[in-house]
Amino acid sequence: MKITVMGLGYIGLPTAITLAEAGFEVCGFDVNEKTIDTLQSGKIHIVEPGLQQAFDQAVAHGHLQFSSKLAASDVFYIAVPTPFFQDETGAHKADLKFVESAGRMAGGLLEPDNLVILESTVPPRTSEMLARVLSEESGIPMDKIHVAHCPERVIPGNMMYELKNNDRIVGARTPEAAEMAAAIYEKVLEKGVVHKTDDLTAEMCKLTENTFRDVNIAYANELSVICDKMGIDVFELIKLANCHPRVNILTPGVGVGGHCIAVDPWFIYEQFPAEAKVILAARERNENKPRFVAEKVVGSLKKVTDTVGVLGLSYKPDVDDLRESPSIELCHILKEKGVNFIACEPFAPMGELDGIRNVPFDELLAKADYLVVTLGHTLFKENKERIAQKPYYDCVGLME
Ligand SMILES: NC(=O)c1ccc[n+]([C@@H]2O[C@H](COP(=O)([O-])OP(=O)(O)OC[C@H]3O[C@@H](n4cnc5c(N)ncnc54)[C@H](O)[C@@H]3O)[C@@H](O)[C@H]2O)c1
Incomplete structure (x- = not known):
C-alpha cells in the first residue's frame, strides 16, 4: 500500500516516518520546496527527540521518499496547517485554505478506492467540505468518497512514543473509510487503541480535548492573578488542592x-458564539x-x-x-x-x-x-x- 503524506511539518514528518517504520511505502509531499530539498539531503527541519534517528532508519530501509510533485497513491494523509485569522470586526475565523488546496490537489489524482485521511485539527464539518472538494475534482460522487478524520493528539517532545501509543479516533464518512483507516492505525499502534466514530464527532473530539486544557489553564491563570492580590503562592496552593483525589488543576x-490550545477553542466559538460562554471567557483570560x-x-x-x-x-x-x-x-x-x-x-x-x-x-x-x-x-x-x-x-x- 502506498501512502502519501501531504504537509511535512511538526505532525506530517513524524507521521510519515512512523508509517514507513510500520512497513508502508511512504511518500512525503510538501508545497515548500525548501523542506523537500532539506529532507532529500538527509536532514530534518524540526526539533524533536529521536526524529533524526528514526528518519535515517526509514530512509535507509527504502520505505520513505520525498517529492515536491504529488503523484497517485492508495492513501493521502493531509497534515497541513489550520490557523485562524481575525476579520475586520476582530472575530476569529478558521483559515481552511490549506485543507481545501490539499484536497483539490489530491482530488485531481483520486481513484474510487482511494482513502483520504485528514489529520489536521479542523472546525466542525470540515471533513464534509473536504469530501465535497475531492468529489468536485475527481468526479467521484460525494457519497463514494472515502474520507476519515483522524485528529492527531501527540505532544511535541514525545511524538515518536505517542504516535505509536496514544489511542486514535477514526471518524469516517463511509464504512470502507472506517475499515481502511482503522487497519492502517492498527498496524502502526503498539499500545494505542483505535476508536471508530463519525467524522463530525471526531472533529469535535479533538477540539473538546484542547478546549478542556485551555479552560483548565485559564482557571490556573485566574488563580495566579487572585493569589498575587492575596500575597500567597499560587504554585503551593495548586499543589495542595491537587492532593484532593478528584482535583487536577494545571499549571499557570x-x-x-x-x-493547538490557543487556536482550537476559537473553532468551536466561531460556530457557537451564543453557547460557548465559558470557552470565550477562558480564551480571554489566557490571552x-x-x-x-x-x-x-x-x-x-x-x-x-x-x-x-x-x-x-x-x-x-x-x-x-x-x-x-x-x-x-x-x-x-x-x-x-x-x-x-x-x-x-x-x-x-x-x-x-x-x-x-x-x-x-x-x-x-x-x-x-x-x-x-x-x-x-x-x-x-x-x-x-x-x-x-x-x-x-x-x-x-x-x-x-
Ligand atoms: N504541532 C502540533 O503539536 C500539533 C499537534 C496536534 C495536531 N496538530 C495539527 O496538525 C496540523 C498540522 O500542524 P503542524 O504543526 O504539523 O503544521 P506545520 O506548519 O508544522 O506543517 C504544515 C506543512 O504543510 C505544508 N503545506 C501547506 N499546504 C500544503 C499542501 N496543499 N500540500 C502539501 N503541504 C502543504 C506546509 O508547507 C508545512 O510544511 C494542524 O491542523 C495542527 O493544528 C498539530
Whole structure:
C-alpha cells in the first residue's frame, strides 16, 4: 500500500516516518520546496527527540521518499496547517485554505478506492467540505468518497512514543473509510487503541480535548492573578488542592500558546458564539495573562532603564515552536511600554527574532537586571541557582 503524506511539518514528518517504520511505502509531499530539498539531503527541519534517528532508519530501509510533485497513491494523509485569522470586526475565523488546496490537489489524482485521511485539527464539518472538494475534482460522487478524520493528539517532545501509543479516533464518512483507516492505525499502534466514530464527532473530539486544557489553564491563570492580590503562592496552593483525589488543576504560565490550545477553542466559538460562554471567557483570560505579567515586571523594576531578561520564547518547555507564543506577546508588550529587554530562547536561532533580540543564556544573565522566567526549559532548570542571583518574576513555578 502506498501512502502519501501531504504537509511535512511538526505532525506530517513524524507521521510519515512512523508509517514507513510500520512497513508502508511512504511518500512525503510538501508545497515548500525548501523542506523537500532539506529532507532529500538527509536532514530534518524540526526539533524533536529521536526524529533524526528514526528518519535515517526509514530512509535507509527504502520505505520513505520525498517529492515536491504529488503523484497517485492508495492513501493521502493531509497534515497541513489550520490557523485562524481575525476579520475586520476582530472575530476569529478558521483559515481552511490549506485543507481545501490539499484536497483539490489530491482530488485531481483520486481513484474510487482511494482513502483520504485528514489529520489536521479542523472546525466542525470540515471533513464534509473536504469530501465535497475531492468529489468536485475527481468526479467521484460525494457519497463514494472515502474520507476519515483522524485528529492527531501527540505532544511535541514525545511524538515518536505517542504516535505509536496514544489511542486514535477514526471518524469516517463511509464504512470502507472506517475499515481502511482503522487497519492502517492498527498496524502502526503498539499500545494505542483505535476508536471508530463519525467524522463530525471526531472533529469535535479533538477540539473538546484542547478546549478542556485551555479552560483548565485559564482557571490556573485566574488563580495566579487572585493569589498575587492575596500575597500567597499560587504554585503551593495548586499543589495542595491537587492532593484532593478528584482535583487536577494545571499549571499557570505567561499565557497559553502553540498551534493547538490557543487556536482550537476559537473553532468551536466561531460556530457557537451564543453557547460557548465559558470557552470565550477562558480564551480571554489566557490571552490577557502576558499583559498582567508585563505590568508586574514593570512595577518591579528598580529603575526604568533596567534591562529585563526574558527566559524562554517558545510556547512550551524544550521545543522550538514559537507559534502563538505568549512569551513573544509579553516581549511585544514590554516593547510597547518602552522597557529595555533581551530574551534567551535556546531552541531558536540567536539574533533578531520577530523584533526581539535573542541572546545566549550566559549573555542574558550577564546583561539583564531583572529576569522573567516564562518557561521551564531544561537549561533554565539546571541553572536555577544562577537565575536566583538576580531579582526575578517566575511565571511557571520553576524556581520553587
Ligand atoms: N504541532 C502540533 O503539536 C500539533 C499537534 C496536534 C495536531 N496538530 C495539527 O496538525 C496540523 C498540522 O500542524 P503542524 O504543526 O504539523 O503544521 P506545520 O506548519 O508544522 O506543517 C504544515 C506543512 O504543510 C505544508 N503545506 C501547506 N499546504 C500544503 C499542501 N496543499 N500540500 C502539501 N503541504 C502543504 C506546509 O508547507 C508545512 O510544511 C494542524 O491542523 C495542527 O493544528 C498539530
